[in-house]
Amino acid sequence: MTKRELVIVGGGPAGMAAALAAKESGVRDILLLERDQHLGGILNQCIHPGFGLHRFKAELTGPEYADRFIKMVKDSPEIQVSLRSFVVKLTGDKKISYLKPGALEEIEAGAIILATGCRERTREMIPIPGSRPAGIYPAGLAQKMINMEGWIPGKEAVIVGSGDIGLIMARRMVLEGMKVKAVIEIQKTSRGLVRNVVQCLEDYGIPLYLSHKITKIYGANRVEKVGVVEVDENFNEKPGTGFELSCDTVLISVGLIPENELLEMAGAAIDRVTNTPVGPEVNLTSIPGIFACGNAAKVYDLVDWVSRDSEKAGKMAAEYLGGKAL
Amino acid sequence: MSDYDVLIIGAGITGAAIARELSKFKLKILLLDKEAEPAFGVSKSNSGIIHAGTQNPPGSLKGRLCVEGNRLMREEMAKDLGLHFIQCGQLIVIFDLKDLPELEKIRLEGETLGVEDLRIVDRLWLNAHEPGLGPEVQAALYVPSAGIISPYRFVYALVENAVRNGVELKTSHKVTAIKRLKGGEPGFEVTAARQVFRTRFLVNAAGLFADEVSALAGGADFKITPRKGEEYLLDKKREHIANHIIFPLPTPDSKGILIIRTSDGNPMIGPTAHATEDKGDLSTTDEGLAEVLAGARRMMPTISKSDIIAYFSGLRPVCGHDFIIRHEDKAPGLVNVAGIQSPGLTAAPAIANHARDILADNGLELIPRKDFHRNREKPVHLLQIPLSKTRELIKKEPAYGDIVCRCEMVSAQEIRDAIKRGARTLDGVKFRTRAQSGRCHGGFCTTRIVKIMQEELGLPVEEITKRGPGSELIMDERK
Ligand SMILES: Cc1cc2nc3c(=O)[nH]c(=O)nc-3n(C[C@H](O)[C@H](O)[C@H](O)COP(=O)(O)OP(=O)(O)OC[C@H]3O[C@@H](n4cnc5c(N)ncnc54)[C@H](O)[C@@H]3O)c2cc1C
């Protein structure tokens, strides 16, 4: 078992900002673990502009925003990056195990920052009744397929939920030649940013059905249609308002959940409703010396605030290590 | 001359178990299924319980074969085939001590069938052994021989071992016509996927469609009525809510809504039991969810809707109250193995022995093969082994350290292994490895799995399917 001063799990914007801030605060031995083959996290698949307005006073795409940080990380000899490195175990006394092709490594860390991001809420969590054919994708997966692989999932789509990822994907699919029949939102207002409702739906004539929900998904092998109905203030179905939309693709965009399974494994307190760490303030967990930042700490709308808050986590970890050394 | 001695229609648990049993003998055997892979019928969506044999009428065929199947699993199958079988035991609980005579009746009937070590336990025993039970529970029948297994991996193990022993498997081969051989020669001509196969004996193990296949072959006339069951899987975080499989008292049509441990860790609640006309209706419903939640919460009130991470429906192939396993004298050489409702998964090894004997009684010559390979190597599942073992595996094969599915910790090497063992679809990969079956449902790993499948199978992305033709994932690729 090797010893390291600071280990950061996750090489998205949160992990990178935390690493850089820890370095600025004097930490000399930082290991940044990322399971993917690149740094950047979710930003790599967000090829639309709208990142960095606050931070850099410029309208960047996700990869451009990430690149600015990746460059700084690469220019920092204090930060060692290990890619394709997947953390599988964390203990309360800060021992970490990770797998990478060809090796299982075990490390004892002075401090740990978890920057593991979010996963998407799924169709199963709402839950939508009906059959389970091909053609149902979490919106983020569809984003990855289209933007990173060039895979077009279908011809006609219905989007469930009006979160920003869903809205952005509505426009993306239209630009790729698909027809987007509707965005269905159970709440009275859109969950996404107003600018996204205007630029991604209204500009393309895509109908947004507020106070509506999907009642059922139909189709044996591939999605064939969905049932839709209007709901009242208590989300009860309004009789006589049901209709069907034919489609071969359904995107689910109903929110994100922080990924804190490692923290839970270490025995830290987790809020069962939000899946976020329970701690005295943001970035702190119930275990001294283990910090959480970025989307793992709470779901952020804008990456600019992820970078800002994650820098604080980096500083906190540095202070913790300094205090311990004294 | 026939091409085959025995042709088996249906590679579900029933057909797979029969194929594997017959592969012990010097026979030419063909196993056909209409789906893209084995285990895509009823055998993929059930509760995964290896029942003890209780809750069956004492004189029934299904009761006798269930007890025998359970014994074969414990004593031979799990070891021979490298199955992850867990004998966790079962509890049948009552909410009112007035129902004690009912429990007593189940105990006596079980003992008549040969189920061993049955015992009525009181609330004190339950507090110690199943502390999560709700306050309404008063007493239970403890059934120690019951256990759990992954149903599809049971099928894959049998099929792999059968193929290893010479059985030919053809998937995507739907049987569309069956004719008796001409000129009074015993046997059949079976048409599937525009090919004709000649066989001396025909075993119909077609699950929900066994009535249609029997009719094609000129066998007996019966009707299979599906009985639908909805099941809901809970997050792995709830793995330890129950130590046993927990049942209420049975109803005339079903064993009731259960709390089920599964061999992969996620607890499951269900199934409902409602007759339906549609053999393709695998939908779940709001009503089903409400019924399952209410039933499970009565036994364990801490279960909540937000624990649910997945759900599915299965259809029990029901014809009357028992299995139909017999030679059809109207169509000499045809053995129907039909109406294999619950506990068909458990009974399968015993059903296979029974079918073998019926075939022998009707003239099939059984000469044991000296080179029969009884064992099948257990596939690697990183999640089931300690990290120290993982380290050794990675040394031998670096790709075990390349994690693809983060929720269930499945490596690239396990996915490649699954494809080498026969996976051809995303569901096939999922059933074999668990990749995509965790809490993110493939949100993170689907693209990577698709790419590995493309590499291993040499297919363009548009031809990768979820579960066979018609379920393509991607319509078009922009280069
Ligand atoms: C699908 C999706 C689409 C989004 N689209 C937009 C958008 O269009 N615009 C916008 O402003 N915001 C978007 N967001 C929000 C965006 O996630 C945040 O703004 C920001 O990227 C969060 O940064 P992060 O570093 O906390 O998380 P992430 O960017 O998710 O980074 C987390 C990193 O941790 C790694 N990791 C996780 N677990 C482990 C482990 N066990 N071992 C090693 N590494 C691990 C992951 O591989 C990942 O690289 C999106 C989020 C998601 C989930």
Ligand SMILES: Cc1cc2nc3c(=O)[nH]c(=O)nc-3n(C[C@H](O)[C@H](O)[C@H](O)COP(=O)(O)OP(=O)(O)OC[C@H]3O[C@@H](n4cnc5c(N)ncnc54)[C@H](O)[C@@H]3O)c2cc1C
């Ligand atoms: C909700 C539910 C819960 C259950 N729980 C349990 C349990 O806990 N324990 C237990 O022991 N049992 C249980 N069962 C019962 C068990 O699942 C079944 O008895 C068993 O799976 C039946 O297997 P089979 O091989 O006969 O049918 P199937 O698995 O359906 O196999 C039949 C095969 O035949 C193929 N086929 C059909 N027609 C044709 C054709 N024309 N040409 C070629 N191929 C064809 C199909 O594709 C299919 O693969 C449960 C069932 C359900 C529905």
